[in-house]
Amino acid sequence: MDDVSALPAAARRDAPPDRPSGTAFADALPLESPLPMPVQSLAAWDPALAHRPSRHHARPHAARLLVFGGAILLTGYGGWQMYETVSVSGSPTALQYVLVALFLLTFSWIALAFTSAILGFAVLLRRPRLPPVPAGLATRTAILMPVYNEGTARTFAAIEAMREAVDATGLGPAFDWFVLSDSTQADAWIAEERAFLALRDALGPDARLYYRHRRKNHHRKAGNIGDFVTRWGGAYDHMLVLDADSLMTGDSVVRLAGAMEADPDAGIVQTLPLIINRNTLFARVTQFAARIYGPVIATGLGHWSGRDGNYWGHNAIIRTKAFAAACGLPDLPGKPPFGGHVLSHDFVEAALIRRAGWAVYMLPTLPGSYEESPPSLIDVAVRDRRWAQGNLQHARIIGAAGLKPASRQHFATGIAGYAASPFWLCQLVVGIALVLQTAYVKPEYFTTEFGLYPVFPRFDPVRALQLFGLTMGILLAPKFLGLLLALIDGPVRRACGGAGRLVASCLIEILLSALIAPIAMVIQSGSVFSILAGRDTGWNPQRRDDGSIPFADIVRRHRWHTALGLVSGVAAFAIATSLFLWMAPTILGLVLAIPISWASGQLALGLALKRRGLLMTPEERAPPPIAIRAGALAARNQARGLDEADALATLHADPGLAEAHTRMLPSAEPRPRGSVDVDHTLAQAKVVEAETLDEARTWLGPKERMALLHDRALLDRLARLAP
Structure with missing residues (x-):
């Protein structure tokens, strides 16, 4: 038995392969063209460093006045109505003042969404013009696909389909393609390399396709x-950042590159990705809502933001040198969840590049930008936990020096989006407390002030009902505006199944959203309280496939929600019938949390509605050609077993792949004297001890497998094991 431990560790890891060097794997990465990316200060900013725009750009003052002025007026009116509701019998109590304050916080959130939707509706009625398809491009763009333990078959199918679509425009040579892997699972890593080598071989000498795997996923996606x-940013004018579930047409890609080239002051141009390829009940509801209501909200946001817009982390094009100069993210002082590296980096990068004088804006009507969404309520909750931490962390950044007011507003909106749930929960608790106070606390009928009649503590029921109607109208208005736009757009209306099915689909979406809202409120409130208590979240890959969750897991995740609903219902009914009726929507959603969550992930329910023409979208009725092509390529890749193969067995059976993997490994980092890499040491001991491949596969744990895959000598030892 050969004992690789006889070699010094550094020599073993950096030793070149024994096989002769060839050219087959020499171009896995292009020559480096470094671009400095200094870490930015959040405490100080020198305006003299900012980019000077080449021409004057008008600011959307009127749009901002409409949106924010209207929201302030609506909030003021709603607050006054609430005050009048609780003060009908005289001066409000302390609890009633708390109720008014909580109402103002939650009402202001929906009022801003309402006025922004009004603006978006008005803009969409005028049918904004799209940027033209460029006849040629003088700049170079790198298209980046960051991956982290994703389904390789689908990811590389999307890359191949997009590459074909861009080449079909005749402008393909202006784009290079990079797969940037942060995968920490051995099977995913080797599957990515298999897919990369196969695709590059199929594309031929002009592939312009590159693959890089990082040993450590430092700072996650931002890193x-x-x-x-x-390493390579200096070679590209722009970079188009994708997500693992992104899909963009060739027309959309070249229009974005053309828009960036035509606007020398643009730093980031963001598209509005539409959700496609969803089949579970929850995912189809989300897909429908995003398609019908999303453009109204996004267009309003994009219009009042103007060139002070936001960045959502994917399906957007970025000026590379501007990004490098302005967007080096600092680590925040302290420990997570509020310290450490910036979790939701995209908002911060948009704010910093805007601070540096570059424009950030959205093209919400640009077609051909797509993404996918989580398949169930539990999957959304897992993702939302990470998003909640990232947005609340922005409370440490919102006051950074030099930021534009609109950038601070984007931060505030994100924070409020997650703070709204605990505020709503507190509002319910205070409402219950007020009913308890009325039912069980002896009122003070005669105050110290002189009066001929006793004072009875009570609410104004008529005004309360009117306020409820106003609140629901403002809450649902963006949905109705989106529905109206879809109804008056003939192709969209017909693609959604006609006016009747479109209206029915909206009613289904509203009903399901109303049932899910209390569950989401409790889940998000728990996430916020957990973050405030100092608990950090991990970074697990998002589950993107359609598929149900085991029922036992659903019960475990939602049993306390059901218990809370039952206890609240019994208590409310015991206190007062009126309280029970007031809380009925919330109680119903919580009591039914388990069946609702189960139904949300059911493929059969989603497809049953699809067969009846409900919750249909135009992209579902007539799938985009690129989605069809990507689906066919994904099926082909799955047939090749990309996502099922064991990494060690695959390398052992394919010496060519093993050689390619070895050549693509970066040089190992030097090991400080006295430090021991436990995973590498264990992997080395087990591989040396193993006599067969099956023994090695059985003995090696996930981290040890990754350590082995980074070590050339251990890989050589693996190759010489008996099958």
Whole structure:
């Protein structure tokens, strides 16, 4: 038996392969073109460093006055109505003042969404013009696909389909393609390399396709993109950042590149990705809502933001040198969840590049930008936990020096989006407390002030009902505006199944959203309280496939929600019938949390509605050609077993792949004297001890497998094991 431990560790890891060097794997990465990316200060900013625009750009003052002025007026009116409701019998109590304050906080959130939707509706009625398809491009763009333990068959199918679509425009040579892997699972890593080598071989000598795997996923996605910028960013004018579930047509890609080239002051141009390829009940509801209501809200946001817009982390094009100069993210002082590296980096990068004088804006009506969404309520809750932490962390950044007011507003909106749930929960608790106070606390009928009649503590029921109607109208208005736009747009209306099915689909979406809302409120409130208590979230890959969750897991996740609903219902009914009726929508959603969550992930329910023409979208009725092509390529890749193969067995059976993997490995980092890499040491001991491949596969744990895959000597030892 050969004992690789006889070699010094550094020599073993950096030793070149024994096989002769060839050219087959020499171009896995292009020559580096470094671009400095200095870490930015949040405490100080020198305006003299900012980019000077080449021409004057008008600011949307009127739009902002409409949106924010209207929201302030609506909130003021709603607050006054609430005050009048609780003060009908005289001066409000302390609890009633708390109720008014909580109402103002939650009402202001929906009022801003309402006025923004009004603006978006008005803009869409005018049918904004799209940027033209460029006849040629003088700039170079890198298209980046960051991946982290994703389904390789689908990811590389999307890359191949997009590559074909861009080449079909005749402008393909202006784009290079990078797969930037942060995968920490051995099977995913080797599957990515298999797919990369196969696709590059199929594309031929002009592939312009590159693959890089990072040994450590430092700073997660932001660090992944930052690594590209600092190593190859100097060779590209722009970078188009995707997500693992992104899909963009060739027309959309070249229009974005043309828009960036035509606007020398643009730093980031963001598209509105539409959700496609969803089949479970929850995912189809989300897909329908995003397609019908999303454009109204996004267009309003994009219009009042103007060139002070936001960035959502994917399906957007970025000026590379501007990003490098302005967007080096600092680590925040302290420990997570509020300290450490910036979790929701996209908002911060938009704010910093805007601070540096570059424009950030949205093209919400640009067609051909797509993404997918989580398949169930539990999957959304897992993702939302990470998003909640990232947005609440922005409370540490919102006051950074030099930021534009609109950038601070984007931060505030994100924070409020997650703070709204605990505020709503507190509002319910205070409402219950007020009913209890009325029912069980002896009122003070005669105050110290002189009066001929006793004072009875009570609410104004008529005004309360009117306020409820106003609140529901403002809450649902963006949905109705989106529905109205779809109804008057003939092709969209017909693609959604006609006016009747479109209206029915909206009613289904509203009903399901109303049932899910109390569950989401409790889940998000729990996430916020957990973050405030100092609990950090991990970074697990998002589950993107359609598929149900085991019922036992659903019960475990929602049993306390059901218990809370039952206890609240019994208590409310015991206190007062009126309280029970007031809380009935919330109680119903919580009591039914388990069956609702189960139904949300059911493929059969989603497809049953699809067969009846409900919750249909135009992209579902007539799938985009690129989605059809990507689906066919994904099926082909799955047939090749990309996502099922064991990494060690695959390398052992394919010496060519093993050689390619070895050549693509970066040089190992030097090991400080006295430090021991436990995973590598264990992997080495087990591989040396193993006599067969099956023994090695059985003995090696996930981290040890990754350590082995980074070590050339251990890989050589693996190759010489008996099958």
